[in-house]
Structure formats: structure tokens, C-alpha cells
Amino acid sequence: MASNLTDKTPDISLIEELCLLAIDDNGVISPVTSDAAFGMSIVGACLVELCLRGRLDAELREIVPGAPPRAVVWVIDRSPVGEPALDYVLSEIAAADVTPVVDWTYRLVSAAPNLLGMALQRLQARGIIALQEKLILWVLKSRRYPVIDGRELREAKLRIVDILIGNSVPTPHDSVLIGLAQTSGVLAQFFSEGELRRLRPKIDEVSSLDIVAKEVDWAIGDEIRRRAQALALAAGAYIG
Template structure:
């Protein structure tokens, strides 16, 4: 079974060239952190509300990345909210994307392909070994969004994170997406961490857009 972080990264990966698709500024970084925090919440290691994120169980999960995040949360001397931890972890776990990519390589979902451009510049890509996993994620999301079913907690989380990264463009046609946006927005509100991820990404995008005239 893939983790939230692995599913998000698979959707963000271009099937054709093995590179990350263009996304809103810092979207993938925040979404991956949000995915890890949500995984810890579903494993009853942390609890979150509108004001605070609390560690309630420090027992290791057995997953290297999750345990790294759990240890960092537990070592904090002050109680901070979800938004604080999203930003703190997003900017200090700079190799997070590489870790998740390596996990997918270890699970034989991706393979590593090193190339040289003009025989000088090294480029690493991650082509799919088998597209079964990414097709399964897309199919599951399509079925949920196009139905009136109430999602389980894992599905609600995934919808929220995929929406924050604007990756539903990869799952639905433009016509379908226009029709389904209210349903997506409704489901995306069901997950607290996902809502905070989306808000953080929107704030960064607005800040970047506001800075553009000054840079021109």
C-alpha cells in the first residue's frame, strides 16, 4: 500500500519524462509535509485541532520518514499549530522529495534514470516501472468525485492534498473539472491538515504574484 506522500508524488510526476510537473510555488513541498502529518494522525501518533498539533504517542511507526517527523515534533518544547509545523518542516526537510522518490524506487514503482545533457549536465529522472499504481490512484479519485459517496478519512485527505496541488487537472478533462469543482471543494474541506496545506500554498502563490511587478 502506498503512503499519502507517495501517491501525491506519483500524481505530480510526468509519466512521459519522469520529471515533476509544473505546480504552484512550493505546492509539492507543503503537500508532502501535509501527507506525512496526516499519516501520523491516522496512526494515532498526533492529534490536531484549530489551535494546536500535539504528539500523543511517540512509539515509532517503522517508516523512516514518518519517524523522523514524529521525533522532530516530539522534541519541540512549545506547543505549535498545524500551520507552524507545515512551514517549519517544509523549509527544513529539503530532501523530502528525494526520500519519497527513493521509497517509490524501493517499491519498484519507479526506476532511476541518469542522463547527461550536452554530455556535461547531469539530469536524474524517475520513469514509471509500471503505471498500475498511478492508474489505481486516479481511478479511485475519479470514482469518488463523480459519485455522491461519503469518503472515508484516507480518501478525504487525498482529495484535499490533490486539490491543494491543483493535480485534478491530470485526472479530469477541463469540461469535467468545471462541472465537478463544487464537489471537489466540498470534499477538500473535510480534512483539517489538507485545508491548512491549501491555505499555505495560496498565500505563497499570492505573495509570488504580488512580487512579480516589482521584479519586472
Template sequence: MDGALTLAEEITLLSLDDETGRPVGRSGMAPDRALAGALLMQLALAGRVDTDRDRLILVDATPTGDAALDGALARLAAPDAPKDARGAIPLLARDAAEARGVILDRLVARGILRRVDQRVLWILPDRRYPKAEGRAEVTEARARLRALLLQGEIPDPHDALLLGLARAAGLLPLIFSAAELAGVQPWLEVVTRIESLNRSLAVAVADIRGVGMGTTQREV
């Protein structure tokens, strides 16, 4: 798949260490819920789901052709699926490992990541995804988020949602220095409250921030 990266692809890239290709950010369930939130938002942007204050509405169950996205869509189309965004995110998070694997494989196929398989102590498998050198996609999302906050830019829906997800997953201290984060707090609060899709999704993303607080990274 060519073209611009999706929300799920960009949050996956941001969550990988630039040098080692290992996951960074918060521990616990927060990264899985952040990815679930990205998939839910993509489905909304693609016109497959819609929400109001209290409901998540399945608009169109037609597959998108994106394996990770279609797995989430199938979950939401099940008769017993939650009928609100807050309930949908933990449901989709159950499949986060599988969805992340699909996304990582796709980024490898596009030459944006490399897959490195090694063994620790000659026994334990260790798979890493170092970022390819010279690919603009590797640094693009980070550059946009920095411009968004440091230059006070008004975000489009995609970037407003990406910023909220990065914050929820504890990734902002890896993108900004402590001094930079302290300086942009007022604008950060404004931007992450922009109702890019609607209030229900904004609330659902905010819920992610309450998960996985066992990180050593400073909370922002």
C-alpha cells in the same frame, strides 16, 4: 515496505509525469508544502500527533519505521517546533527534498518506479523516475480521485486528504480535462471541505494553495 501506498507516496506518484518521470504541477514551494502536509496527516492518522482548533499536540514520539515520516516526527518533537498545524507545514517543507528522495527510493525498490540517470549536454546530471508498466499502483490513486469527483462518491479520510493535497499542488488539471473540472466544481468544493481529521489540518492544507502560483497550469 509492502501494502497500500501512503499519502506521501501517492502524492509523489501523482506529481510525476507518466511518460518522462519528471515533476509536474505547480512550481515553487507548493509541492514541498503538499508533501509536508501529507507527512503531517500521516502522523495524525498514525496517532503520533493530534490537533484542535489552535494547537498541534505531540501524542507519541515513538518512531514509525518509515524514514520520511520519522524525520518529520523528529522535527515536530523538537522543543522549538511550532505548536499549530499552520506552522508545522512550512517547518516540514524544509526537509521535503530529503523526504521525497527517501520516498522515491522506496517506490523504486518496490518496482513501482524506475530510476534513470542521464546527463544533459554530457555535463549536467538528470535523474528521472518513469513509472513502471503494468503496476496497478501507478494508476490507482488517479482512478480513485476521478471516481470520487466524476461519480460523486463520498471519500474516506485518506482520499479526502489526497484530493486536497492534489488540488493544493496544482495536479488536478493533469488528472481531469478542463470540461470535467468545470462540471465537478460544486462537488469538489464540498469534498475538500470535509473535515477528515479536524478543522486545523483542513485549514493547513488550504494554506498550501496560496503558495507557488507561478505555474502554467490552470488554477482550480
């Protein structure tokens, strides 16, 4: 029988937990948060959380005849959830028709820095992190977000370890958290390269067991491929 560590869905949203995992022991936000992959993961966290809270539902639909089906998402309940980041995403989706998840991921990624800021503010308001601002050389402002008692962060890490190493079946929340933490680079914050390599088959097996999260993973992979191609083209033009 599995441990009961991973039995309950935590009282913290996916976006908050993803942001929390991106904060290191010194309260410094990981540089990965400025990557497009993290921004898209933040959007994905909001989309899945809205599904978990009964505001959105999703299904697979054949959008282009003959092509593989894509996940589309639509609003089933427009009432706000009371979390600014989630309510922003909900209002955007409510104003549109049923739309592929991939399109939302690309469309909302420009709002990711604001969504991250809203999530950090909410973590502060809930007493989970603090905000420390310092001036460097009297001009440059540095921000740190030290974790206050660390319980939420510790629990998130323990749940992830319990699933990846202890063989627990993940909850829908944890399965998506592991997937988004992996694709955004946050998982590399607390697992070494070797550990990640060893855990890769298990991560692939249990992460993002959800059609919305799988689609966000796909969009992130596609974005990384496109950037790599653009870089290769630019390098070729430079050398040529």
C-alpha cells in the same frame, strides 16, 4: 450503493501517493514539484499521515483571543513508523511544544525537497517506480522515474475519479489526497482545465475533510496570496 473501489485505505502513504501522482507517463516529475505549494502539500501529507498512523492528534484552539480558532498538532506516540520522510517530520514535531499546523507547514517547507527525495527512494525500494539517469551532452544529468507496473498509480486515479464523478464518500486518506493534489497543482496533471472547472464544486465539497489538511490548504492559499502581492508591489515599483 457505491462501488467498492474506494472502500479500503491503500497500502501506500499520502506522501508517496502524492509523489506518484506527480509523475507523468514518461516518468518525468511534474514541474509543479518545485513550487512552494507542492512543498507545503508534501508537509501536509506527512502531518495527516502521522495522524492516520496514530502518532499525532490535532484540535482547534483559539490562539489569538477573538480570532478564528486554528488547528494545533501534538505528538501522542513518538515511536517511528519506518518511513524516513514521516519519521523526520515526527522527530521535528516531537522536539517542540504543541504548535499550530500553519507554523509547521511554513517551518518544514524548506525540508520538502528532501521529503520528496525520501518518498521517491521508498517508491523505488518498493518496486513501484524505477530510476533512470541519463547524461545530456555528457554533462547534464536527467532523471526519470518510470512507473513499473502502474497498478498503484492507476488505483489512485480510479479512486479519485470514483469519488469526484461516481459520488463515493471518500475515506479520510482519499479526501486529504484529493485536497492536496488540488492545491499543489498535481490534479491538473490528469484532468483537463475544463474538467477541473466542472469538478470544482465536488472537489471543494469532498476534499480535505480534516482540520489539519484544511489548515495546510489555508497556508498554501495564504502563501500564494502573499507572493501575488509581492509580485504586484515589485511590478508597481518597476512601472512607477
